[in-house]
Amino acid sequence: MQEPKKLLNKIKEKIAITQEERENDRKLEERVSSAVRKLLKGKKKVRGFVIAGSLKRNTYLREKKDLDVFVLFSKSVSEKELEKKGLEIGRRLAKVLKARYEIDFGQHPYSILKLREYAIEVVPGYKIKKGEKIKSAVDRTVFHQEFLEKRIKGKEGEVRLLKQFLTRFDLYGARLRVEGFSGYLCELLILRYGSFWNLVKEAARWKEKEVIEFGRKKMVKNVEEIINKFKSSSLIFLDPVDRGRNVASALNRCNYEYFKTLCKRFVSGPRIDFFFKPKIKILEVRDVRKRVLGENLVVLKFPYRKTHEDVLYGQLKRFYRGLEKKMRRENYKIERKMVWSDEKKVVLLVLKMKGLRGEKLKWIKGPLLKDQKNLMGFMKKHREVFGKKIRQGHVYLKIRNPYENVLKIIEEKIREEKKRKSYLGNRLKNSRVFSKTEILKIYEGNIKEVLSRFLGRQIRPCL
Numbered sequence: 001m002q003e004p005k006k007l008l009n010k011i012k013e014k015i016a017i018t019q020e021e022r023e024n025d026r027k028l029e030e031r032v033s034s035a036v037r038k039l040l041k042g043k044k045k046v047r048g049f050v051i052a053g054s055l056k057r058n059t060y061l062r063e064k065k066d067l068d069v070f071v072l073f074s075k076s077v078s079e080k081e082l083e084k085k086g087l088e089i090g091r092r093l094a095k096v097l098k099a100r101y102e103i104d105f106g107q108h109p110y111s112i113l114k115l116r117e118y119a120i121e122v123v124p125g126y127k128i129k130k131g132e133k134i135k136s137a138v139d140r141t142v143f144h145q146e147f148l149e150k151r152i153k154g155k156e157g158e159v160r161l162l163k164q165f166l167t168r169f170d171l172y173g174a175r176l177r178v179e180g181f182s183g184y185l186c187e188l189l190i191l192r193y194g195s196f197w198n199l200v201k202e203a204a205r206w207k208e209k210e211v212i213e214f215g216r217k218k219m220v221k222n223v224e225e226i227i228n229k230f231k232s233s234s235l236i237f238l239d240p241v242d243r244g245r246n247v248a249s250a251l252n253r254c255n256y257e258y259f260k261t262l263c264k265r266f267v268s269g270p271r272i273d274f275f276f277k278p279k280i281k282i283l284e285v286r287d288v289r290k291r292v293l294g295e296n297l298v299v300l301k302f303p304y305r306k307t308h309e310d311v312l313y314g315q316l317k318r319f320y321r322g323l324e325k326k327m328r329r330e331n332y333k334i335e336r337k338m339v340w341s342d343e344k345k346v347v348l349l350v351l352k353m354k355g356l357r358g359e360k361l362k363w364i365k366g367p368l369l370k371d372q373k374n375l376m377g378f379m380k381k382h383r384e385v386f387g388k389k390i391r392q393g394h395v396y397l398k399i400r401n402p403y404e405n406v407l408k409i410i411e412e413k414i415r416e417e418k419k420r421k422s423y424l425g426n427r428l429k430n431s432r433v434f435s436k437t438e439i440l441k442i443y444e445g446n447i448k449e450v451l452s453r454f455l456g457r458q459i460r461p462c463l
Helices: 004-015 019-040 081-098 137-151 157-168 181-194 194-201 223-227 255-267 285-296 311-328 372-381 406-419 423-430 436-442 446-453
Strands: 044-050 063-073 098-103 109-113 120-127 210-211 235-237 297-304 335-339 347-353 360-368 385-390 394-400 434-435
Touching: 004 157, 004 194, 019 044, 019 063, 019 081, 044 137, 063 137, 063 194, 081 098, 081 109, 081 120, 098 446, 109 210, 120 137, 137 181, 157 181, 157 194, 181 194, 181 235, 194 255, 210 223, 255 446, 285 436, 285 446, 297 406, 297 423, 297 436, 311 347, 311 406, 311 423, 347 446, 360 372, 360 385, 372 394, 406 423, 406 434, 434 436
Parallel strands: 063 120, 210 235
Antiparallel strands: 044 063, 098 109, 109 120, 297 347, 297 434, 335 347, 360 394, 385 394
16 A cells, blocks of 8 residues: 555655746736726626636646636626626637637526636626625625635645545546535635545544534534525535535535545545546447447437536436436335436436346226226226236236337337427437347447446446
8 A cells, every 4th residue: 555645745746736837827827817807897786806716826737727707797787797707708708818608507597718728707796794694696705715715825735735636536526517615615624634644534434414514623513404494405515605505515425425435445545546447448349249238238329409517417316316216116226326418419317227127917906896987997097917816905906017128118218308398308319229239339439438437337436
């Protein structure tokens, strides 16, 4: 086993941001600040702007250089006007910086400017005083920046270690695609525990429900009350800027448990491969043929159409939950799953089933024997019967299993989704389900890498 301190210092050096990179960051920040200041000059309803984000605090990973510009408006501005003026400022800034312009969506639309390796987010919000009720989720982010800016100095490398660890296992990010750890949560965790090593040692011992406060002094008197308040969360980290908010609310239970497991493994045997993904070995067609037959693989494929990623992944996860529930009811078990999209042409839902076929016949529960009216209808509906029995006053019939093949359930759920007026329902009109050796028909291009990762178990176990 490698000595943790020596190993972590080696990784810190490997992912550290160079002086030259930081100088380029500062130049960009100055250029952006100067341009925004000129654009906002004379605008009566604008109360100022704040530069924030991981680039500002030097806690970013090299592959993800994000700078946030929060444009703060008077509280007298309506939400509709806030959106309109915010996007207008973003467009004008993109023109000044000669950057590529995109629109993304949070609580309200905002601008993303792509300039070389940088992503500059221009987000409108309201200027409020500390402790004052917020009008939009963005309003408190300014206070997050103030809170972190001085405290995080000297801990940047530790934050980077945590982000690198999370990125390796696809746990970094609070959006629906990941439902993992936000950048703000990462920085708070490092501040709370002092270092990455201290954090993973503690996280390995976290309970099923864990409540964390920022300071050493415990302010929470009744932990059960906090757990009940945030009952859908496994990890509860009370926001030091707004104690009525859980910073870890985006983290789903599966990812929380996965993170704890990874921490236990790392503590018992620290290795460099906990931070860097192994190179994917693309499987040969003959190997894939053997694996898809042996592993009961099913792939749902449909065409991608541009939308916000929270729409795509939100609806896909809802669809999966309904599918998994129905499969469980019909005694089918999903052993592994993955959602993937190149966000250009194609979307995949990949499932590894325990088995693709069920029983040919199944027992179904009917009404009570004394309920003759409903019993008559039940018997009329099921004319082809292979057995009858009475249990606890209810009539049971043995009939052909309409879901003898798991594909029948998937096809049924697709039909149900098509009836919805949703993005996914529309996309599934051109969907196709592949199983067994049919999967070889789509084993090409970047799907080769995706299926090789899935078959090689190089995916996180959570959707």
